[in-house]
Amino acid sequence: EVQLVESGGGLVQPGGSLTLSCRASGFAFNSHWMNWVRQTPGKGLEWVANIKPDGSDKYYVDSVKGRFTISRDNAKNSQSLQMSSLRAEDTAVYYCLAGGGYWGQGTLVTVSS
Amino acid sequence: QAVVTQEPSLTVSPGGTVTLTCGSSTGDVTSGHYPYWFQQKPGQAPKTLFYDTTNKHSWTPARFSASLLGGKAALTLSGAQPEDEAEYYCLLVYSGVVVFGGGTTLTVL
Numbered sequence: 001e002v003q004l005v006e007s008g009g010g011l012v013q014p015g016g017s018l019t020l021s022c023r024a025s026g027f028a029f030n031s032h033w034m035n036w037v038r039q040t041p042g043k044g045l046e047w048v049a050n051i052k053p054d055g056s057d058k059y060y061v062d063s064v065k066g067r068f069t070i071s072r073d074n075a076k077n078s079q080s081l082q083m084s085s086l087r088a089e090d091t092a093v094y095y096c097l098a099g100g101g102y103w104g105q106g107t108l109v110t111v112s113s
Numbered sequence: 114q115a116v117v118t119q120e121p122s123l124t125v126s127p128g129g130t131v132t133l134t135c136g137s138s139t140g141d142v143t144s145g146h147y148p149y150w151f152q153q154k155p156g157q158a159p160k161t162l163f164y165d166t167t168n169k170h171s172w173t174p175a176r177f178s179a180s181l182l183g184g185k186a187a188l189t190l191s192g193a194q195p196e197d198e199a200e201y202y203c204l205l206v207y208s209g210v211v212v213f214g215g216g217t218t219l220t221v222l
Contacts (some may be wrong), residue, residue: 035211037213044202044213044214044215044216045151045153045159045202045204045213045216046213047204047211047212047213050209050211052209057209059209059210059211061210062114095158095159099164100161100164101149101151101161101163101164101170102161103158103159103160103161104158105158106158
């Protein structure tokens with residue numbers, strides 16, 4: 001059974017940092033692109049970043065470039081999203097999405113003083 | 114950045130057929146955009162119905178189908194059920210960069 005489990009969400013002050021993790025199981029992790037997607041309550045889905053299976057290419061939505069860094073560890077079947085200089089508008093549920101369409105359940109990030 | 118467009122809302126009668134579309138501001142949608150279709154119900158994580166244009170998952174009901182139609186990606190629901198009432202999102206890939214559509218609220222009424 002395919003499972004994606006996110007962790008690391010929580011409350012952080014504006015300007016602060018947070019690292020999200022996603023642990024995968026049940027599929028060939030090292031063969032799939034991995035994505036982070038976020039959703040503000042009541043709003044649509046927004047793609048945040050992705051990383052190639054071998055980690056050699058990474059892409060970001062313009063609003064997080066220079067602030068967020070995506071990475072992966074194929075030996076541990078996991079990916080991470082390092083978030084810094086967080087803003088109120090980064091508040092959302094963050095989902096892990098694997099190529100092929102496997103989703104985690106999401107982790108809530110709240111940026112507030 | 115490209116803009117991906119979906120119908121904001123659609124209504125279908127129980128047992129009826131409806132087609133949702135996913136267009137691109139850059140031109141025709143092709144298989145090279147690797148279209149995905151997702152269903153999301155309130156309070157739940159999204160669920161993938163189709164990936165890479167027409168590939169379906171084991172959990173995708175047979176009444177759903179996906180295709181490329183008239184320069185857009187299309188999701189067709191034939192024989193709508195009350196449980197199909199949900200938000201539907203598409204996704205397109207532009208040389209690695211991913212863009213979601215704004216979503217279609219499907220009402221079964």
